[in-house]
Amino acid sequence: RNKDTTRDEFIFYSKRLMRLLIEHALSFLPLKSVTVETPQGTMYEGKRFHRQRITGVSILRAGETMEQALTAVCKDIRLGKILIQTNLDTGEPEVGPAAAWHAAWHRWHLTNPLSLPPQLHYLRLPKEISEDYVILMDSTVSTGAAAMMAVRVLLDHDVQEDRIFLLSLLMAEMGVHSVAYAFPRVHIITTAVDKRVNEEFHIIPGIGNFGDRYFGTD
DSSP states (O other), rough: TTTOHHHHHHHHHHHHHHHHHHHHHHHOEEEEEEEEOOOOOOOOOEEEOOOSEEEEEEETTTTGHHHHHHHHSSSTTTEEEEEEEEEOOOOOOOOOSSHHOOOOHHHHHHTTTTOOOOOEEEEEOOOOTTTTTEEOOOOOSSSSHHHHHHHHHHHHHHHHHHHHGEEEEEEHHHHHHHHHHHHHTTEEESSSSSSSOOTOOOEEEEOOOOHHHTOOEE
């Protein structure tokens, strides 16, 4: 959080947090008991992931920074990307089906009346994702609007709501409440929750612009 932290240190400690966050999130996936034989010829009972596949989906651009930590602990995982931006000129998002999105947006807008809806600018998802457990990644979540649209996109591709895990390094209480209210079966996992969002919808006390600090574009 320190504004004087160098970029190298910021990246180093961000990666540590990402790895811890993802390892913790994986512990919530369904597991089954398996028995294996050790090199000593004895039997040992452990746990193994019980379902079909895990897919990682990053919300660009900052969410993409979490992909390396995910691929480091999940072998041969498939990855998708979503680019979502808030439209300052119009009040309509560019995603469908419209009725489903507007229902979720209306629920969120009741508690966030001053914010405009986001727009979907780019989408690339793996094929046959409907049966997967999806790790949805964004480095920070302030109002929750972008995260909500990303969840809506996944639901539109037939991903089950209770198989979506939203992971973020830092979230504002507003974002947590908004996503949980609109999609109560989505799993929300973060390393920290801050109290406030200011007039520009920045998290307070926050961490600054994560993407700028990570990529050195500030």
